[in-house]
Amino acid sequence: MNTLPGLTLGLALALGASFAAPAQAIENTLVVVTSFPKDLTRKFKTAFEKKYPGTRVEMLKKKTTAGIKYIQETAGNNSSDLFWASAPDAFEVLKGDGLLAKYSPNAPGIPDKVGAYPINDPDGYYSGFAAAGYGIMWNTRYLKAKKLPEPREWEDLEKAVYHGHVGMSAPSRSGTTHLTVETLLQGDGWEQGWAKWKFIAGNFKTVTERSFGVPDGVNSGDFGIGIVIDFFGLSSKASGFPVEFIYPSVTTLVPANVGVINNAPHPQAARAFIDFLLSDEGQTILLDKKIMRLPVNPKVYAKAPPDFPNPFKDSSIGSAVKFDVLLSKARYNLVNSMFDVMITYRLDDLRNAVKAIQVAEAKLAGNANPKAQALIDEARALVAALPITEAQAADPAFAGIFKKKRKKATDTVTGRQAEVEQQWDEFVKANYAKARKLAEQAASML
Amino acid sequence: MSVARHPGQSLLFWLIALFLLSFLVIPVVQVFFVAFVDVNSGGFTLVNFLDFFRSSLFRESFYNSFYVAAMSVLVASAIALPLAYFTTRFEFKGSVIIQSLGFVPLIMPPFVGAVAMQLLFGENGSINLLLDEYLGFTVPFMKGLNGVIFVQSIHYFPFILINLSASLNNIDRSMEESAQNLGSYGMRLFRRIVFPLAMPGYVAGASLVFLKVFDDLGTPLLLNVNNMLAPQAYLRISSIGIDDPMGYVIAVILVVFSLFAMWIASLALRGKDYSMIQKGGGGLAKRRMRPWEKVIAYAIVLLILLLVLSPHIGLTLLSFGTIWSYSVLPDGFTTEHYAEVFRETPEYMLNTLLYASLAATLDIILGTAIAWLVLRSKLRLRHWLDYIAMAALAVPGLVLGIGYLRSFLGVNIPFGDRPLATWWVMLVIALAIRRLPYALRACNSALHQVSRALEEAGENLGASRMRTIWRVTVPLMAGGILAGFVTSFATAAVELSATLMLVSTESDAPLSYGIYVFMQSAAGRGPGAALGMVAVLIVATGTYLSHRIIEKSRRERSFERV
C-alpha cells in the first residue's frame, strides 16, 4: 500500500491536468473524524471529491466525546487526518493533549470574530468554518394543542405554564450545550445564572443523553420546547417539521471547527479540505436546507433564504455576552459536574420542588400574604442555593479535582470527584426536599 | 488435570482459553485497571469502591438497575409464557406465527426502536393522543423506569420464549400424563409439573434477560433515564476530559454483580439434570383446541404480537412517513426514504450480513465446544471457560471497544501495516465475544438435555469421541445450537456500542452504524428508519432461512413415527 499512493497520485495529477481543476496535488484518501450528521458530511464529501477526483473522503462518524476518545486511543498509530466537530472545547482538549497540528488556512474574507467569539484558535491549531448559537425551538402543533404561548427569552422558560414541556441535553454530554450553560452563567453571573438554569430545569420534561435528542423530541412532539443549537432548529424546520426557532437575546455564537490531527497520514488532502470548507463554494453548502449553519464568510449570506439570521448584520445575535473562553475552560468539567449533580441526576427532586413553588405562587397571585410569601422566597432560595461559590469554582486547585489528568507520577490532586459530588448531592437533595415542603406549607396557608 | 488421557480435550481447552484471554479478559482488564488506581497517588486502592457505596446517587442507580431488571423479567415472562404455552401444548396454527415472529423483537436496531416506541407510546405518542382525545386520560407507558421496563421486556422476552419452548419440547410426555392420571390438570398441572420441569430453560432465558437488562446501556440512554448503573458508567467513561474512575468502578461492579446473578442461577439449576431419553415421539401431548379456545388463544397471541411488534410497526410507519410530529399517524407517506437508502448505502447491508454471520458461526462453535467441555469433560478448570465467556454479558460494548483499542492498536494485522484494532476482523471478534453468552447458554441448555447415555451408545458402537460428538451430540443439540445461532446473528446484526468504537472506515461499517449516522439529523429520521427496516428484513430472512434448513434436516433425521 505504501508504494501505491505515489502512483495513483501521478495518475490523478495527469487526469487533473486535463480538466481545468485543482491547483495542487493531494493524497488519494482523506480520513475525517467528525461528529456532524450525514446530511452535512455527505454534501461536503461529494463536493470535495468532485473537486479533487482522485481523492476519496472517508467520514468517520463519532459522537464528539467518542471521537476525542478515539483520537486519543489511536494516537500511537494514527490513521485519521482531520477532526471536524462543533465544540471548540473538544478541540481544546485535543490541543492540550498535543494531538493537533498547526495550520493556517488559505481563506480570504473571513473576519476575526462572529458575535463576540473569535472564529479561529489564536494558536492556529484549529479553524472555525461555521457559526452556531443556542436558542429555543418549539413544536407549533404541540404549543397549539396545549395552548402554550411561544417563548422568546430564557426567562420565559421559567414560567409555570411550561412545566414539563421543556427538553435539553446535559452539558457533560454535549459540548455545545455546555456553551449555552456557560453563556448564561457568564451573562447573568454565577449565582443568578445557576438560579435561572435550575428554575428552567424545574420545567424540564427530560435531560436527553444526546444533543440531537432535543430536536428529535421536539420534532416528534415528545416535548414541546427544546433548548437547542440553531442548525438543529433551522434544519428541522427546513426538513418540514412543524417547528420554529429563535435566538434569545443572551446567546453566544460559537464557531464549529476543523483541525488537522498530528501525524496525519494525508496532510495535503487534510489542508485542501479545510481550504475547501472556507471557500465560497464550501461556505455556500452550509446554507443547504438540511444543514442550515451560519457561514463565517459574510459574503455568502447574500445567497441565504429571506429570514435566515445573519450575525454579521444583525448585531443583536450573540453579542450580548462577551464570552470568556479561558474562564469557561478553567471550570469546564466542574460546571458539567455541577449541572449533572444538581439537575440531571436530581431532576425529579428539582421538578417536584419547582412545581410546588409554582403551585404556591399561583395561589398567592393577587393575595397579600407576607408569611406565605416569605416561605416561598425561602423555598426559592433553597432551590437556587449552590454548594460552592464562584471563587471556589475558579480555584484551579479545586477545579483540578475534576480534571484527573495526572501527567506525571509526581502530580498530586487532593480530594476525589466522587467524594465532592456526594457532598453536593446530599446538599441539593436536602435543599430540594426542604424547598418543596416549604412551598407546600405556603400553599396550604392560602 | 489428566492431560495424558485426553490430550484433545486439553488442547481444545487451552485454545479457547487463549481466545477468551486475548479478546475478552485482557482488553477488559486494561479498562478495569483504572478502577483500582488511586487518582491522587497512582497506586492501587479500593477507595473508589468505598466512594461508590457512599454515594446515594450510585446506591439509587444500583437499586433502579436491579428493579428494572427484575421487573423486566416479570413482564417478559408474562409475555413469553402464554406464547410458549400455546406453541408447545396445542395443535395451533398460530404456533408458526409465534415461532417466526417471536424473536423479531430481538432484531430491533437501537435508536430507531426507541424513537418508534416514543412515537407510539410516548406521553404525546399515537396511543396517548388517541386515549386523550376519546377517553380523556393518558397512560405513562414510557415515563422514567416504566419506559425502560416496557421497552426492555418487549425487546428481550424472546430469550425466555426460545429457551422455554426448547425446554418444554424436551419434556417427556409421561411426566405430564402421570400428573393428569393423579388428578391434576390445566394451569395447576402447568404450574406444578410442566413449568418446574421446564425450569432449566426458563432460568436460562430469565437470567439472560435479567443480566442483559441489568447491563444494558442503549435503552435507558435513549429514553434519557440516567439513574441506572450502566448509563452512569457510560456517562462517566465517555465524558470529555473526565478520567473519573467511578465509571470504571461501576463497570467492575456490573461485572461482579452479573457474575453473582449467574452464580445464583447456576445454583438454582444445580441437581436438576432433567435430561430424558425420548420414548417414541416424546414431547408433550398437543391438544386440539375447541373453537372458543381457539378464539381466545388467537386473541391473546395477536394482542401480544401487536404489542411486541409495535416497535416494528412504528418503524414501518416512520420509514414510509413524511413528517410525523405530534400526531397519531404521519402526515403523508412516501417511498423516497427507501430510495435514498438503496441509492447510498448498499455496502452497509453486505457488511452486516458478513459480520453477523461470521460472528454467529464463531459463537456456536465456541459455544458448543465450551458447553461440551463444561458438561462432559473432567478438566479441572473447565467451569472457568463458562464463567469467563458468560462474563462478556456484563461488559458494556463501549468498554470492550475501548479495551480493544488499548490492547490491539500497537499490534499490526498479519502481513499488513495497519493496526489490528482497525481491521474489520476485530469487529467480528468483538461481536462474537459480545454475543457468545447467548450462543453458549443456548448450547449449554441443549447439551443439558442430551442424555449422556445416547453419547455412550455412540462410543460403544465404535465411534470415537469426536465422531460421537459430530454424529450424535451435535445433531441432538441442533435445536439449541440453532437458537444460539439465531440469537447471536440477529443481535450481532444490530449491535451498536462496540461497533461505534471499532469502525474505522465507512466502507467497513455495518448497518447499525449507518442507522446511527442517519438518526443524528432531522431529515435523516425517515431514511434511518428505512435502513432499520432493511436491517430487520435482512436479519429476519436470514434467520428464517437457517431455521427452515435446520428444521428440515432435523425432521429428516428424527424417528419415524408409527
Next chain:
Amino acid sequence: MSVRIELNNIDLSYGTTRVIKQVSLVIEPGEFFAFLGPSGCGKSTLLRLIAGFEQCQQGDVLIDGRRVNDLPPWQREVGMVFQNYALWPHMTIRRNVAFGLEERRLPKEEINRRVDAALERVGLLDYAERRPNQLSGGQQQRVALARTLAIEPKVLLLDEPLSNLDAKLRIHMRQELLALQRELDLTTIFVTHDQEEANTTSDRIAVLEDGVVQQVGAPMALYDRPDNLFVAQFLGSANVVRGQVSECDGRPCFVSEGGLELPLPDDLGNPNRVQALVFRPQNLLRCDENDPAALFAGEVKLREFLGNIVRYEIEVQSERLLLDELYGRGLAPASPGERIGLSIDPRDLRPMTNA
C-alpha cells in the same frame, strides 16, 4: 368395592392408520388382567385409552358401568404406572407421592398419613426425602407404584412396569405386585410383551396383534387351546405342522406338507377346514427308533441344554419338530445325529383352521 371395565367395539385411528380394530373386552372386578402382544400391537394404546390419554373414534369405555369416553384423564380415578415410572425429578419422593392427594385438596395430616402408608407399603419410607435420581430402578418403580396407590384408584393400569428391571428383581416385583393386587382387591390391567410375566401374574390374558384381540382367556387355557397360530406361537414354543386331513392305511389321518403322518385329534370339527396341527414340544414323546409305540422316526439335529429341560430339534421327513424333555428323567439324553422314535397322544394335538 372393585370395579368392572368394559370396552365395547373400540376403534381407534391415528390419521389414516387404524391402530385398534373393533376391540371388545370385559375385565371383571378384582381381576388381574394382562394385555399381551408384541410391540406395536396396540396394547399400550388400549391402556392409554382407558386412562384417558387417547380418544377412540368408535365404541365405549365403561368403568364401573359408567361411560368415561368424554372424561378427562384427571377425573377418571384410574391409577397408572408408567413404563419409565415418570417420577418428577424436581420433587422429592414424598412430594411425588403426595402429589395426587394434594390435587384432591385433602387435609395436610391425611396426606402425610397416606403418603407414609403408601411408602411404608413399598418399603421406602426411609427414602421419602430423596429425589428420584438418587434411587435405583427398582426403588423408583416402587415409588411410582406408591404414588399411584396413594390416591386409592378404582383401577390400576401398569404399562410394562417390569421391563426396566433386571431379571431377579423382575420376578420379585411381579410377585409383590400380585400380592398387593390381591390384598387391595384392585382391578388391574397389566401391559406386557413378556408371556411369562403375563402367565405368572394374570387371571386372564388378552392376546393382541395388529390392533385385534386374538384370544382372551386364563393363561393355561390359552396355552392349551390357542385359537390360532399367532396365539399358539406367542405363548410358548409350539410345533406347527401344515397339511390336510387325508387317509392313511384306510384310516383318516393328517398328512403334512413335509410328508409326516399324524393321528387325528378327537375334537376335529369340520375335517375339510383343518389346515394345520399344533402341539407343544413337551407333548412329543421319545422312544427307541424301533419301539412299536413310535409313530414315526427322525434324526436329532440339535440339542440345547436349558437347565431343567433339554430341547431337541428333530428332522422327521422334511419337517423340523421341537421336543422338550425334563433333564434327568427317563431316557439318557440323545446326541445329534442319533435316530430316535417319536410318538404323541392325539389329545395333545390342536387342529387349526386358519393357518
